[in-house]
Amino acid sequence: MIKIGQVNTLTVVKEVEFGVFVDGGREYGNILLPKRYVPKGTLLGDEISVFIYFDSEDNIIATTEKPLAEVGQFAKLNCVSASRIGAFLNWGLPKDLLVPFSEQRMRMQEGNSYLVYLYLDNASGRIVGSTKFNKFLDKTPARYQKGEQVNITVVEETELGYKCAVNDMHWGLLFKTEAFGKLFVGKNLKAYIKQMREDGKIDLALQKLGKGKVDDLADKVIHTLELKGGFLPVNDKSSPAQIFDLFRTSKATFKKTIGGLYKERRIRIERDGIYLIK
Secondary structure (H helix, E strand, C coil), X not given: CCCCCCEEEEXXXXXXXXXXXXXXXXXXXXXXXXXXXXXCCCCCCCXXXXXXXXXXXXXXXXXXXXXXXXXXXXXXXXXXXXXXXXXXXXXXXXXCEEEEHHHCCCCCCCCCEEEEEEEECCCCCCEEEECCHHHCCCCCCCCCCCCCEEEEEEEEECCCEEEEEECCCEEEEEEHHHCCCCCCCCCEEEEEEEEECCCCCEEEECCCCCHHHHHHHHHHHHHHHHHCCCEECCCCCCCHHHHHHHHCCCHHHHHHHHHHHHHCCCEEEECCEEEECC
């Protein structure tokens, strides 16, 4: 079954001078992949990955170009124009993404960037964007396990921390005590389920829970030391920003990790940094 607004693997069924047609099934028939997007050496019967959407004339069409986001995903996109029907955002394809006025929490202005959720409008069948995220998240029960790795998108900064979309499906919260590094609206990153509350709310962490995060970082520190000739100019006195730039971790976890490596006599900690003991 063809998924509009997503990448599909389809079979080439016909060649023409201006491109090839791929099999869209009974519902959509043959779908054109214009010649400029056809991979070199493509033959009849080949399966190729194509993104399916509607062009500027509302004809269904295929492309091997990859948009900045697919239906069911979040993306921070730049507004290229605003009109009486809504705002148009650049999402990496020739036809800009429409965000209707009714789907804007605040009026979008040309030149600004906005975090939007892409969905398929049931009435028109078109791919559109929305900033009214509550309509799309937490529509199915969250069944994550403590410690499970997930993908998150930072949606909003609050007094408590950062409100995030978990796997583009559920709301989660990354408390400020769990946050480190450069976080901003629209940033995508890996996280871990810290706690599933009885009320269904999800607490997040940016590092593995418990001993696992220290073990992973210890291996990474040793490997990095080996690559850098046995020395790194960081230690337990270094700034959180410097540590994050090197290891994408918090200073607290880094200190605990190198403390363990020091006790195991795998490294030396000096004023200028840490040294690998061979």
